[in-house]
Amino acid sequence: MYLVMLAVLIAGLWSILAIGRHLDAPSDLAGKWQLTPASSGPSQILTVEQSGKFFQISFDQGPTLDLKLQSGTNASNIAIGNKTSQLLILSTANPSDADNKIFVLTGPHPGQWNAHRTVRTFPEDVQSEGAR
């Protein structure tokens, strides 16, 4: 019986991890972004809180919007939005650069912005974060 239980555990876990390895989570955009307008105008700070495909974005002078991933789970171009607003996140010349993007906004503060992530919610260096 114990052997059966052990076999179920190992087989089940192995299967789950094998399938899971092929899954993709939405790109990590969580953190603080410095938005510089592509044309002219004042800069903005945008805070992005993200749980998978659910986003809450807050401009430093308001408003706060609840958005949901619309397309591009883990692609270079991502669209998030709700009924009234949309944020299109485009890659720069270097698609693997996760901290520099181009934001195209409709709704509040519309326009195109050069976005640079100044603070990551989930830092890349896991070891140093864990040991904090």
Next chain:
Amino acid sequence: MSFINTFLGGGHDLLLLLLVQVALILGLSRLIGLLFQRMNQPQVVGEMLAGIMLGPSLFGWLAPHASAAVFPPASIAYLNVLSQVGVIFFLFLVGLELDPKLIRNRGHSAVVISHVSIVAPFLAGTGLTLFLYSRLFNHAPHMQFTPVALFIGASMSITAFPVLARILTERNLHKTKVGAVTITCAAVDDVTAWCLLALVIGIARAKGISSGLYTAGWATLYVLVMFFGVRPFLRRLQQVHERRGRLNQGMVGAILLMVLASAYITEVIGIHALFGAFLLGAIMPKGNDFVRTLTEKLEDFTVVFLLPIFFAYTGLQTRIGVLDNGEMWFYCGLVILTACAGKFGGSTLAARACGMPWREAGAIGILMNTRGLMELVILNVGRELGVITDAIFAMMVIMALTTTALTTPILHLVYPRKLMEAEQMTDLTGGYKVLIPVSLPSSGVSLVKLANALTGEDEDRKIVALALTRPRDRSAFRAGLDLDQPPEKAPALQPLLAEAAREKIPVTSVSFTSRDVASDICRTARLRKIDLVLMGFHNPVYTHSILGGTVHRVLTGSDSDVGIYVDRGESLPRNILVPYLGSKHDRLALEIAGRISRNTKVPVTVLHVTPPNRNQGEAGRLNAKAETDRVFNDPSHALPVTMRTIEGDSPVSVLIEQAKEFELVVIGVAEEWGLESQLLGFRAERVAREVACSLLIVRKHGSLAAAQGIPLDSKNNPVSAVS
């Protein structure tokens, strides 16, 4: 903002802010905790909820400015440090509470259930991650599928041993099969889940295979050193403690240093500080006063002061507001459902497969599904590691609260008290049975002497001594440590048992933890088919009434007859006075006096007080005579009884005067004696106060209303019937 600036302007202001925060946290935590306790919920559920209330989910939502002023982001780091220290010591206490005997001496069913109760939720959790990963997790380096899935699996496998032990002892389930199996499984789950978590943390922090091997190697070495190097040292410390008979501050300091060092080493190795604290507690030699004393020294400060800060810190990180749409709540429901299906379903089915009836199997499943604050500890580790998002954190916190809060009510449904009582029902046959609940050790001696006089030499007689201990005023702790204490070791029973041994009086001891002493006395009397509950008297805390407090509740709530013994003499009486006016309580008083007289040959005088109007008084006197004849009619030998009839307006005054000649008055609780009305609240207990000799106040079982109606009811009133 100025408020924050004032607070954060200097070191003193920061200290002031911290003091305000901690005071608020402790105050609310105690308040909500006690409120939940009153609702028959574990106190820890209330404390967890209080923490969430202080965070953005309630306080920050209702009063964002006030919340930002009291908990400015800059101050949260300080709370975090305090909460981390609290959790480290809490895990050390959890380790201390872990009894290896529970794990070693497992029956077949406990082995199977404990394994399934880990494997099933672990697989369910990792399986759920397949569905949630692309919906609620981010594509970040530390949020790879493997560590996320393992973490979710581990967090669903946890069982809150301390809360569980508390629920079991409070419901007196710990000595049943359900309780024994559950506590064993929870202990195994505890150890396994923390080892599993250490593994997950190692994987999550590892930067590659070599890093993982490095962590695994050091972790193994660390565990070996703890078992073969540190444990013998702890045993020597324990021997020093035994020689000295006390735990001095030097030894406590050394243990605290070891806790910190162990936590530091495991943090450096990469398997988290909590594991080090837990392991040190777990390897501590058990079954002695050393662990008990050490626990007592540490737990109050940890559980009462530091843990609420941890709850508040968790609450400040919990944003239930992120679950702002139906889809999110659907995922939250799914998390709760999976957690319950894995833990509750797995444990229940495993118990059923081991041959336990469905109800018992269900009870085990529900108990194992209790996650309590252990889940919060794990979740905070996950958050610190960065393997879970805000939404998952909030959902898992809700899951922890829900599963813990549901335990008691569902347990009541699945495994009702009636069923449990039916299993515990004993002593259905036999002679006269007396239950002696003892709270003050000194009162036990006179009670057992009186019980002996009441039961005589009858071979079938049963005298049951009952000691009830109130649960300790803390969230969960130490319940498990006292599980094995035999009832005859209960301190309250020691003088009684010593006297019983000296006089060769057969006494059965019963002892358990009780939150509601009065109802547990009544319940024990019902389960054991007790004829008379014999209680001592001591001044109630909140009232001057002799028949107030617990005594009042037992008198009015018991299904058995009740006697309250006000002992004002050294030994058994040489004569007894029984005032009789005809109520059923008076008849009981006669019967009890008759029993004592039959067994000890003590002479009894029955006092009947008639009003000055002769016509009314004669009927009552005749009734008293008839009843006395009935009770004292013993064909084998004549009992020494005399009847005394006295005229008087006030039966109470007559009684007080007559009682001067006697050493014991056995009196029924009745309106005429100024006692029955006291049960309802107001009239003074003159008899009890002014009679100088010992007093046994008795009450025939039955509802208060019925008792009051009896003297007026011709059908039931022998006075009327005889008249």
